[in-house]
Amino acid sequence: MPSLRGEDLVTPHQEVAALPIIPEREFALRTVDLTRYFYGRRGLLSQLKRPPIPIRAVDGVNLTIQREEILGLVGESSCGKSTVVRLIAGLLKPSGGEILYRSGTVQPSTTLVAYPDSTEHGSIEVLHVEKLQGESIKFYRSQVSLIFQDPFSSFDPRFTVRGILEEPLSVHGVAEKERRGLIEEILEETRLTPVSEFLDRYPHTLSGGQRQRLGIARALVLDPRMVIADEPVSMLDVAIRAQILELLLEERRKRRISMLFATHDLSAARQICDRLVVMYLGKLVEEGLTADVIQSPAHPYTLALIAAVPDPEPANRSRIIDLPIKGEIPSALEVPSGCRFHPRCPYAGEQCRVEEPPPIKIDDNHYSACWFAEKVKCGVAP
Amino acid sequence: MSKILSVEDLRVQYPSQGSLINAVDSVSFSLNRGSSLGITGESGSGKSTLAHAIMGIIPSPGKIVEGRILAGGEDITAMSSTRSEQIKGDKIALIFQGAMNVLNPFYTINDQMQETIRAHRRRVSKSQSGTLAEESMAKVRLGPEVLDRFPHELSGGMKQRVVIAMALMLDPDILIADEPTSSLDVIVQAQITNLLKDLQRTLGLTLILITHDLGLVAELSDFVAVMYAGRFVEYGRLTELYGAPKHPYTHLLLRSVQRLSGPNVLSYISGQPPNLQSPPNGCRFNPRCPYVQSKCIDEDPQLTLFGSSHQVACHRSEEKIW
Ligand SMILES: Nc1ncnc2c1ncn2[C@@H]1O[C@H](COP(=O)(O)OP(=O)(O)OP(=O)(O)O)[C@@H](O)[C@H]1O
Ligand SMILES: Nc1ncnc2c1ncn2[C@@H]1O[C@H](COP(=O)(O)OP(=O)(O)O)[C@@H](O)[C@H]1O
Numbered sequence: 001m002p003s004l005r006g007e008d009l010v011t012p013h014q015e016v017a018a019l020p021i022i023p024e025r026e027f028a029l030r031t032v033d034l035t036r037y038f039y040g041r042r043g044l045l046s047q048l049k050r051p052p053i054p055i056r057a058v059d060g061v062n063l064t065i066q067r068e069e070i071l072g073l074v075g076e077s078s079c080g081k082s083t084v085v086r087l088i089a090g091l092l093k094p095s096g097g098e099i100l101y102r103s104g105t106v107q108p109s110t111t112l113v114a115y116p117d118s119t120e121h122g123s124i125e126v127l128h129v130e131k132l133q134g135e136s137i138k139f140y141r142s143q144v145s146l147i148f149q150d151p152f153s154s155f156d157p158r159f160t161v162r163g164i165l166e167e168p169l170s171v172h173g174v175a176e177k178e179r180r181g182l183i184e185e186i187l188e189e190t191r192l193t194p195v196s197e198f199l200d201r202y203p204h205t206l207s208g209g210q211r212q213r214l215g216i217a218r219a220l221v222l223d224p225r226m227v228i229a230d231e232p233v234s235m236l237d238v239a240i241r242a243q244i245l246e247l248l249l250e251e252r253r254k255r256r257i258s259m260l261f262a263t264h265d266l267s268a269a270r271q272i273c274d275r276l277v278v279m280y281l282g283k284l285v286e287e288g289l290t291a292d293v294i295q296s297p298a299h300p301y302t303l304a305l306i307a308a309v310p311d312p313e314p315a316n317r318s319r320i321i322d323l324p325i326k327g328e329i330p331s332a333l334e335v336p337s338g339c340r341f342h343p344r345c346p347y348a349g350e351q352c353r354v355e356e357p358p359p360i361k362i363d364d365n366h367y368s369a370c371w372f373a374e375k376v377k378c379g380v381a382p
Numbered sequence: 383m384s385k386i387l388s389v390e391d392l393r394v395q396y397p398s399q400g401s402l403i404n405a406v407d408s409v410s411f412s413l414n415r416g417s418s419l420g421i422t423g424e425s426g427s428g429k430s431t432l433a434h435a436i437m438g439i440i441p442s443p444g445k446i447v448e449g450r451i452l453a454g455g456e457d458i459t460a461m462s463s464t465r466s467e468q469i470k471g472d473k474i475a476l477i478f479q480g481a482m483n484v485l486n487p488f489y490t491i492n493d494q495m496q497e498t499i500r501a502h503r504r505r506v507s508k509s510q511s512g513t514l515a516e517e518s519m520a521k522v523r524l525g526p527e528v529l530d531r532f533p534h535e536l537s538g539g540m541k542q543r544v545v546i547a548m549a550l551m552l553d554p555d556i557l558i559a560d561e562p563t564s565s566l567d568v569i570v571q572a573q574i575t576n577l578l579k580d581l582q583r584t585l586g587l588t589l590i591l592i593t594h595d596l597g598l599v600a601e602l603s604d605f606v607a608v609m610y611a612g613r614f615v616e617y618g619r620l621t622e623l624y625g626a627p628k629h630p631y632t633h634l635l636l637r638s639v640q641r642l643s644g645p646n647v648l649s650y651i652s653g654q655p656p657n658l659q660s661p662p663n664g665c666r667f668n669p670r671c672p673y674v675q676s677k678c679i680d681e682d683p684q685l686t687l688f689g690s691s692h693q694v695a696c697h698r699s700e701e702k703i704w
């Protein structure tokens with residue numbers, strides 16, 4: 001897959017690295033033209049007739065997770081969030097592009113040099129996640145951990161809480177006598193208390209909220225530098241959801257970790273994310289500080305996402321929701337020409353049908369891949 | 383106004399690990415033609431069980447152990463099962479939680495709609511039932527060509543429309559929709575919400591909406607019931623219940639909704655809902671309630687009427703402390 005990034009094309013991410021508001025911040029992880037195609041299984045005969053059509057799940061994504069920030073990856077189901085998550089976690093190989101990971105300050109940089117596939121990137125040392133193998137995968141996994149949407153299906157039902165937390169410790173060679181202390185500490189921290197009451201329970205005896213706490217405990221027990229969370233609150237009741245969001249915020253503060261928070265729920269993202277990237281059909285369409293994206297969205301898709309969120313507001317009873325979007329999301333097998341949002345977009349013009357919009361800078365730290373970004377941001381109707 | 387449905391003192395029990403749990407406990411409400419009731423509460427609070435009880439489909443060994451359900455003045459809990467089934471087929475339709483995911487993959491939409499018609503109307507000709515199916519599809523803004531498709535050929539939003547069309551086919555007096563938007567994407571959710579609003583206006587649909595989404599409740603309901611551990615803890619008009627909740631659970635639930643506007647604060651209810659096998663003494667919310675007093679632990683608060691329709695079960699509902 002040839003690189004889509006022309007030398008003259010300024011991607012937002014080159015600028016984001018030097019955020020004027022927090023200049024000392026540096027990136028923790030960055031993807032460059034990250035792509036992942038899937039090929040559906042088809043009969044041999046039809047494959048001979050014409051080449052298989054790829055599902056363009058992730059189609060050239062440039063995103064940057066800065067140190068100690070929570071970056072929200074927002075979009076509807078099947079837009080590619082989980083694929084990005086699995087690529088970044090090293091569970092899936094990209095079809096093209098790069099994933100650059102930079103270890104935090106806590107880890108002495110000499111650790112990185114010890115690995116054969118660390119390279120120079122500018123003047124900083126990075127790991128190429130897409131090329132990791134052997135021991136360096138293990139190192140990366142101890143640095144970057146995952147929280148899943150449904151913690152239940154990701155636990156081995158034969159393991160108790162203790163067993164679930166012990167596994168990563170033993171895989172990463174933590175001495176047996178140290179494990180107990182670490183496990184009790186993390187249970188305390190994630191408020192699965194009294195600890196003695198939880199240690200020997202099986203995951204199916206825990207409530208949804210408790211299970212997600214255990215999922216977070218498992219992700220943190222190795223003291224990672226970065227956490228990748230895939231829809232961590234989507235399956236929880238509203239009464240419990242904020243408990244988990246608060247726990248994530250607290251851990252970020254305490255451990256100074258960076259985090260990617262993938263979600264279809266813009267209002268949950270608003271609560272904990274510093275910045276947002278909005279994804280549509282495998283590509284990022286908007287990026288900016290959370291408040292900017294929500295208060296002055298600059299992409300028509302973001303506009304529609306915001307309009308669709310129902311507020312518990314009695315006055316809404318008498319309205320028809322004004323949705324500035326047509327139809328439903330097309331399949332990633334048939335990505336539309338030009339701007340991939342154009343068939344659903346009320347702003348779309350001729351240019352949109354033929355030419356793909358690059359990320360356009362509309363403000364410091366705020367980018368939108370739309371030919372009419374300025375117009376949208378200023379609230380001018382289509 | 384005429385009551386189209388009345389539920390009186392309903393109690394539903396399931397045996398569970400050697401004891402009996404009251405999944406629905408002393409629930410009463412009634413509904414006028416053309417109005418809508420939103421029933422909300424956390425997972426496991428008994429919302430779906432209540433819907434299943436109204437439809438008479440509580441899976442045994444669970445059963446209705448107390449109370450009556452009156453549809454159009456007739457007690458359907460007391461009827462023979464065939465008669466009550468007929469009434470319910472005609473009068474009340476239920477959209478099951480997750481129904482769009484259990485459409486039969488081997489049959490076309492049309493086959494599945496015909497099946498539904500034949501199950502309830504034995505004496506309908508082929509052409510009549512064909513017209514019925516097409517008319518229902520039109521109600522949910524789908525063209526007749528969709529009838530010939532299989533479920534996998536439809537998007538999530540279309541499947542949900544089909545499920546609504548099936549429920550509307552027999553022209554029910556009451557539609558019960560159990561989480562009609564919860565497995566859909568946010569934009570499709572809003573499209574389905576608009577469709578239901580439209581049906582309320584154009585067909586005068588009487589709706590019982592079951593959802594944990596307090597935003598959706600506000601879009602579609604005239605009255606709201608908040609369930610906690612099998613009971614209604616608060617019931618009232620949407621505006622009074624949302625505007626001035628009288629039960630701390632309602633108040634805290636509304637505050638824990640993440641919004642896109644207003645102050646960015648994280649508020650939640652600590653703890654978790656009670657185990658129905660051994661619910662707490664006194665008020666069932668007392669272990670989680672920030673306003674708990676000794677009376678709350680000693681005495682079970684009864685639903686009390688305020689004004690014309692607002693009902694609350696809390697010892698401190700009049701103190702204006704939240
Ligand atoms: N067939 C059954 N047998 C035994 N217990 C059941 C059965 N169905 C439901 N229950 C129990 O009854 C209670 C109420 O469940 P119900 O499904 O009505 O909740 P709900 O409010 O609809 O929850 P959700 O929001 O998760 O759909 C729960 O404690 C549940 O475990
Ligand atoms: N293993 C796979 N094989 C084929 N297609 C896949 C696979 N994983 C994901 N996809 C497709 O890639 C697209 C993005 O999926 P996903 O990353 O799961 O999105 P999200 O997490 O945003 O819902 C979808 O069209 C999905 O069907």
Ligand code: SF4
Nearest residue numbers: 339342345352370371
């Ligand atoms: S580029 Fe055109 S089609 Fe795409 S979002 Fe902007 S206005 Fe709409």
Ligand SMILES: [Mg+2]
Nearest residue numbers: 078081082231
């Ligand atoms: Mg996903």
Ligand SMILES: [Mg+2]
Nearest residue numbers: 429430431479
């Ligand atoms: Mg239910």
